[in-house]
Amino acid sequence: MRWWIACLLCLGLACESGGSGARLVEVELVAEPRGIDVRHSVVGEWEVELEEASVLVGPIYLLAPPATPLMAHLRSLFVSTARAHAGDDNLDGIRVIGELLDPVPVNALMDAPIPLGLTLAEGVELDRIVLVLDTPRGAHAAPDSPTRGHHAFVRGVATRGDRTLRFSAGLDLPNDRIARRIEGLRFPSPVVLDDGSRVVVRPSPNEWLRRVDFDALADALVDLPADEEAYIEAPSQLHNAWYLGLRNPSSWETQVVAR
Numbered sequence: 001m002r003w004w005i006a007c008l009l010c011l012g013l014a015c016e017s018g019g020s021g022a023r024l025v026e027v028e029l030v031a032e033p034r035g036i037d038v039r040h041s042v043v044g045e046w047e048v049e050l051e052e053a054s055v056l057v058g059p060i061y062l063l064a065p066p067a068t069p070l071m072a073h074l075r076s077l078f079v080s081t082a083r084a085h086a087g088d089d090n091l092d093g094i095r096v097i098g099e100l101l102d103p104v105p106v107n108a109l110m111d112a113p114i115p116l117g118l119t120l121a122e123g124v125e126l127d128r129i130v131l132v133l134d135t136p137r138g139a140h141a142a143p144d145s146p147t148r149g150h151h152a153f154v155r156g157v158a159t160r161g162d163r164t165l166r167f168s169a170g171l172d173l174p175n176d177r178i179a180r181r182i183e184g185l186r187f188p189s190p191v192v193l194d195d196g197s198r199v200v201v202r203p204s205p206n207e208w209l210r211r212v213d214f215d216a217l218a219d220a221l222v223d224l225p226a227d228e229e230a231y232i233e234a235p236s237q238l239h240n241a242w243y244l245g246l247r248n249p250s251s252w253e254t255q256v257v258a259r
Contacts, residue, residue, distance in 0.1 A: 022122040027118070027199055029115075029199045030201075032110075041209065048156055048159075052156075054108060056140055057201070058134060060132070062199065064096075065127040104116045134180065150171055154209070155168040158217075158218075165214065168230075193256070197256055203252055210245055217232075
């Protein structure tokens with residue numbers, strides 16, 4: 001009986017692998033403005049206005065839909081489910097159909113689209129994408145880079161009544177593969193990649209700091225003159241809240257635009 005299941009598994013793996021005969025198509029990845037005010041947010045009683053918001057995005061992985069429940073079960077009998085990087089693992093039949101490996105600094109307050117790169121992908125259904133915020137290296141690690149050598153950087157002004165806080169901060173993510181992924185970025189309806197398809201990501205930096213306790217921050221900066229900017233050192237509540245907000249799927253919008 002088990003040999004029969006093994007045969008089914010091998011057949012299913014063969015059908016779902018990159019050798020399934022799917023044609024390769026050239027796909028463009030791009031970051032675009034949301035088309036709404038992403039500089040401003042209200043956090044409790046505070047009005048927050050971002051003046052800078054940058055993040056180093058990449059690698060990016062395009063994922064096919066999960067395997068059928070039967071194939072997922074068959075895989076679980078024979079295939080190790082060790083967790084790995086989005087580019088390395090193949091959990092429950094999910095496979096990478098395209099990838100863009102080079103990180104690109106993205107100004108989340110952009111006024112115009114930012115090209116992320118071109119890649120070859122399988123011309124099949126795209127289920128979701130995974131963004132990885134990789135370690136800044138080379139020019140990206142320089143203190144004068146858009147993210148100031150961090151994974152992300154923000155500068156802004158928070159106002160409550162006559163109290164004004166000018167702040168900036170850099171965010172460094174944990175040295176852990178999963179901790180640097182932004183997952184759950186799905187599409188509202190099934191989409192099949194074709195030559196010239198544009199995979200679009202739109203950041204919402206106004207969502208990044210919604211969990212920040214600006215009251216506590218104001219108490220900590222009680223002696224800061226209103227015209228001076230405070231650089232918030234990590235670790236802090238701001239950094240913890242920012243980390244959660246940056247990786248929240250609601251902070252990103254995705255779309256595939258046909259040629």
